[in-house]
Amino acid sequence: MKMKVGQLNNLTEEKLMEWLKSYLDFGEIVNDDFPSKGASSWYPYGYALIKNILKLASNILIKNAGFQEIVLPSFVHGEDFMKECRHIKDFSEHVYWSPLYKEDDLHVVTPTIEAQLGSLYARWLRDSKALPYKYFTIRSVARYITGRTIPLRKNRDLWPLKLISITQSNKRQSL
Amino acid sequence: MKHKGSKKKKLGIPLDYPLPNLYYFSGNLLRKISRQLTKLTSVLNEAGFQECHFPFLVPRSVLLNYKDLVSLSNYIKVYSGKDRRSYAYLRPDGIFSQGVILAGKIIKSYRDLPLRLFEMSPGYAKTRNQSKWNVFTSPEQSFSLQCGIFTEDDNAENYGRRLLSTILKKFSIKYTTAETKFLKGRNVQYVTKINDNEVIIAKYYIFGREAAKRANIYFFDKKGRLAFPYMCALSLSQNILLLNILDNKK
Numbered sequence: 001m002k003m004k005v006g007q008l009n010n011l012t013e014e015k016l017m018e019w020l021k022s023y024l025d026f027g028e029i030v031n032d033d034f035p036s037k038g039a040s041s042w043y044p045y046g047y048a049l050i051k052n053i054l055k056l057a058s059n060i061l062i063k064n065a066g067f068q069e070i071v072l073p074s075f076v077h078g079e080d081f082m083k084e085c086r087h088i089k090d091f092s093e094h095v096y097w098s099p100l101y102k103e104d105d106l107h108v109v110t111p112t113i114e115a116q117l118g119s120l121y122a123r124w125l126r127d128s129k130a131l132p133y134k135y136f137t138i139r140s141v142a143r144y145i146t147g148r149t150i151p152l153r154k155n156r157d158l159w160p161l162k163l164i165s166i167t168q169s170n171k172r173q174s175l
Numbered sequence: 176m177k178h179k180g181s182k183k184k185k186l187g188i189p190l191d192y193p194l195p196n197l198y199y200f201s202g203n204l205l206r207k208i209s210r211q212l213t214k215l216t217s218v219l220n221e222a223g224f225q226e227c228h229f230p231f232l233v234p235r236s237v238l239l240n241y242k243d244l245v246s247l248s249n250y251i252k253v254y255s256g257k258d259r260r261s262y263a264y265l266r267p268d269g270i271f272s273q274g275v276i277l278a279g280k281i282i283k284s285y286r287d288l289p290l291r292l293f294e295m296s297p298g299y300a301k302t303r304n305q306s307k308w309n310v311f312t313s314p315e316q317s318f319s320l321q322c323g324i325f326t327e328d329d330n331a332e333n334y335g336r337r338l339l340s341t342i343l344k345k346f347s348i349k350y351t352t353a354e355t356k357f358l359k360g361r362n363v364q365y366v367t368k369i370n371d372n373e374v375i376i377a378k379y380y381i382f383g384r385e386a387a388k389r390a391n392i393y394f395f396d397k398k399g400r401l402a403f404p405y406m407c408a409l410s411l412s413q414n415i416l417l418l419n420i421l422d423n424k425k
Contacts, residue, residue: 031280034273035237036263039230041277044292047227069205073197073315074231074265074300080193093256096232098265100251100314107194109231109253109265119193135201140231144255157230 017150030151038149038156054138054160061136067164070135075100075107076115084115094144109142113163121167132174133167197315208318211346211416212295215320218345222338224291224322229273233264237272240389251302251314265302270294270323270408271380275390278325285396288404289334290325318416322409325387327396331407335379339365339409343377346415350376360385379409 011019024030029046042050061067075098085091096109110116121133140159149155168174200208216226238247247264254262266273274292282290300317322338324331343350343365350365357380365377384403387393396402 031277033280034230034276036230036232036234039232041230041273042228043277043281044225044227051226068202070199070201071205071317072199073194073317074302075194075197075315077194096253096255096263098251098253120199123193142231142253144257146257157232159228159231 017148021151024151032151036156038145038154040151040155040157042159050160054162057162058136058138061164065134067134067136070137072110072113072116072137072139074110076110077119078106078108080115080119081108083118084112094146096142096144110139111141111143113137113139113165117165131167131169133165136162136164138162198317200317208416212318214345215295215342215411218342219293219295219322219338222291222334222341223289224293224338227274227277227292227294228296229266229277229294231266233266233272235263237276238264238267241272249304251304266300267303268301268321268408268410270321270410271386274321274323274408275386275392275406278323279390279392282325282392282394282404284394285327285402288325288327288394289330290404291322291334293320293322295320316413318413320409320411322411324407324409325392325404326407327394327402327404329383329405331405332379332381335381335407335409336363339377339379339411342411343415348376348415357381375412376415377409377411379407382406382408 021032024046025032027045028043029049030040030042032040034040058069062069078097081095082092091111095111098107098109099105100107108115117135124133138160140157141161142157145154145156147154166174219226232253238250250267251265252262253265254260270292274294278290278292281287295318300315301319301321302315304314322335324334326334348367350367353364353366355362355364360383361381363379363381364375366373367376368374383405386406386408387403393401393403
């Protein structure tokens, strides 16, 4: 789909997405032709590009702001997730559930990190680990999107997602 | 394998998580692991491998192509809150089910071969429904390395063998190899011994042209004829990284 730079402003959203998809594939950045809806794989050139960007961003966070990286598992326990679910309407319908250990004991494939970090922080506070907690993670998240999916923007299997969390003893410091 | 408490304290990071048999990594341990990962990537880059990324969810239809090669009961099912009937699987491996789809997009002619892809990053993981769990075999492995080698002739095995031996030499790990039959192919395992337990640290599968035919990967050779590439899949588990760190090897 060839077009000039000035033409991009006049495009409808549908045509713009078509253009984006074709150029991501043509430039060997992201392959959106994966058999499952809303999941895309990264070509070697695209991966090298995004890896350098992520490295730069995490170096700034570590050196300038004193953050630490954390790698969390892909599952949240159903009970922990339901605590977060109270604040967002119908969130439980838009995530992936899994019977990891038993059929009755359901787990959720992480849609965000809040539920995971909440359970970890509660444990650390009980063990009197000193505040503040400054962590970030780069990970893939799974959300069941029923509408149209867009690569890099609105996917069922979204990667990379950089999530940053700060926990302070008072509201003023955390802001 | 159970670790002594003193080694846990030395690292200063608990290897546990509120969920049973799943672990989180942070601080000193994660820094040590990332140092090992950069060491690994340098070896792979020297050997001509390219890093890429595959999605986390695998549709059932993709894995059904390989149902005579693998048992689906080992894989973890996921379904959405709205629709319980149509379920997918969480990724059991990188190259075997998904890498071939990407390779099919890249390989068009004999000039694109040999193609060497790998995937290794702490941000995403490989999951399996493991029957026995400990630090070395958890249902989720965050630092697993998956490689796929596609060649024109049957050199794929040589590439794989050479790469694994250089990696294990670099990490100074003693190992023995064991060969098993893998339905229509072969499976070579690299085994090491830790306190009376034998742990598989690496392995490679030789698929020949079987996997490429199933995934419909083809190319045109020098004479313009249609041909299928040979494929070898390689995997190195996170055991090797944890082993190195917990034993305080340099």
